[in-house]
Amino acid sequence: MVKAVVLGAAGGIGQPLALLLKANPLVTELGLYDIVNTPGVAADLSHIATPAKVEGYLPPDDGLKKVLTGADVVVIPAGVPRKPGMTRDDLFKINAGIVRDLATGIATAAPKAFVLVISNPVNSTVPIVAEVFKKHNVFDPKRLFGVTTLDVVRASTFVSEILNDLGLSKDIVVPVVGGHSGVTIVPLLSQSSHTLPSSLSTAQYDTLVNRIQFGGDEVVKAKDGAGSATLSMAYAGAEFAGKILRALKGEKGIIAPSYVSLLADTEGAAVLTKELGETVQFFSTPIELGTEGVVKINPLGKITEAEQTLIKAAIPELLKNIQTGVEFIAGAKTEEPRL
Numbered sequence: 162m163v164k165a166v167v168l169g170a171a172g173g174i175g176q177p178l179a180l181l182l183k184a185n186p187l188v189t190e191l192g193l194y195d196i197v198n199t200p201g202v203a204a205d206l207s208h209i210a211t212p213a214k215v216e217g218y219l220p221p222d223d224g225l226k227k228v229l230t231g232a233d234v235v236v237i238p239a240g241v242p243r244k245p246g247m248t249r250d251d252l253f254k255i256n257a258g259i260v261r262d263l264a265t266g267i268a269t270a271a272p273k274a275f276v277l278v279i280s281n282p283v284n285s286t287v288p289i290v291a292e293v294f295k296k297h298n299v300f301d302p303k304r305l306f307g308v309t310t311l312d313v314v315r316a317s318t319f320v321s322e323i324l325n326d327l328g329l330s331k332d333i334v335v336p337v338v339g340g341h342s343g344v345t346i347v348p349l350l351s352q353s354s355h356t357l358p359s360s361l362s363t364a365q366y367d368t369l370v371n372r373i374q375f376g377g378d379e380v381v382k383a384k385d386g387a388g389s390a391t392l393s394m395a396y397a398g399a400e401f402a403g404k405i406l407r408a409l410k411g412e413k414g415i416i417a418p419s420y421v422s423l424l425a426d427t428e429g430a431a432v433l434t435k436e437l438g439e440t441v442q443f444f445s446t447p448i449e450l451g452t453e454g455v456v457k458i459n460p461l462g463k464i465t466e467a468e469q470t471l472i473k474a475a476i477p478e479l480l481k482n483i484q485t486g487v488e489f490i491a492g493a494k495t496e497e498p499r500l
């Protein structure tokens with residue numbers, strides 16, 4: 162029996178993500194929570210002929226506590242998406258408070274659940290969840306994940322476009338490390354499962370890296386005020402949640418990039434820290450998953466000089482974003498994060 166919960170389930174990401182989780186036969190119970198519309202979304206999904214029993218909750222009558230009770234996996238896409246005209250500071254302030262409150266609910270009602278954070282800015286919201294859990298003495302770094310899968314999905318797609326064969330995209334694996342915003346997103350294209358054409362110029366390489374780092378902007382621009390990536394994010398979120406569910410069920414050797422606390426595997430973290438030449442509290446790298454969550458934080462391995470330069474550019478930004486999240490919970494002055 163596996164209970165999956167979506168917090169923010171009536172939103173642009175939440176609804177298709179809930180649909181994909183309902184379609185996953187490993188889920189036997191699906192709890193949906195939002196400040197609006199979850200009874201309707203739950204009723205709709207409940208007619209789909211798959212094993213999961215679906216229930217929708219709203220804030221009244223202890224809805225958050227009820228939805229979280231018995232949860233094994235909690236996915237959080239609650240919050241406000243990026244829209245033109247909104248300052249990044251505004252967005253952080255709104256989402257930081259939402260994530261803090263939901264994390265408090267999880268700390269009290271489902272402290273053992275695996276928590277998958279989608280709400281942006283992930284570089285800061287994951288530290289927020291960690292700090293809330295620490296305050297409640299329930300922080301298990303092996304069970305907290307920032308969802309960076311959309312960067313990985315985009316990298317596979319964009320590389321397949323360069324190879325002129327979208328059919329390859331599902332098989333292309335490109336490790337994407339660092340964080341989950343702009344320059345903190347570092348695709349290790351030299352480790353791509355499918356080699357890039359040797360004719361690829363430096364300018365074309367730079368364009369590809371930039372597109373993976375700022376792919377979200379393409380969607381925000383095309384949606385023209387209607388929000389940010391929702392469908393591709395739901396797909397990516399379901400991909401990652403699917404791997405977590407398989408690991409929970411005992412499947413071994415599952416590897417997926419995710420933004421995690423380096424406390425999750427101190428041995429792996431020591432090797433990674435040496436590679437980075439800098440101590441960071443959170444970092445995204447391909448991690449191995451198991452029944453208890455993070456089994457191993459894998460090192461970067463052999464990377465090119467260009468990738469080393471990208472890592473160097475990512476770290477100061479990442480450190481700032483992490484600090485922003487930590488200070489938000491400590492009540493200190495918050496800095497504007499970059500998304």
Ligand SMILES: NC(=O)c1ccc[n+]([C@@H]2O[C@H](COP(=O)([O-])OP(=O)(O)OC[C@H]3O[C@@H](n4cnc5c(N)ncnc54)[C@H](O)[C@@H]3O)[C@@H](O)[C@H]2O)c1
Nearest residue numbers: 169171172173174195196239240241242279280281311394
């Ligand atoms: N990690 C990623 O790769 C990635 C990609 C795209 C978007 N995002 C982020 O995901 C979040 C959601 O994006 P969206 O497009 O689905 O937005 P949306 O506005 O369509 O949906 C957000 C939902 O959250 C709900 N919500 C707000 N406050 C809540 C609370 N306190 N408790 C429960 N639910 C609450 C809203 O009612 C809404 O239904 C944003 O923060 C966005 O930036 C992350």
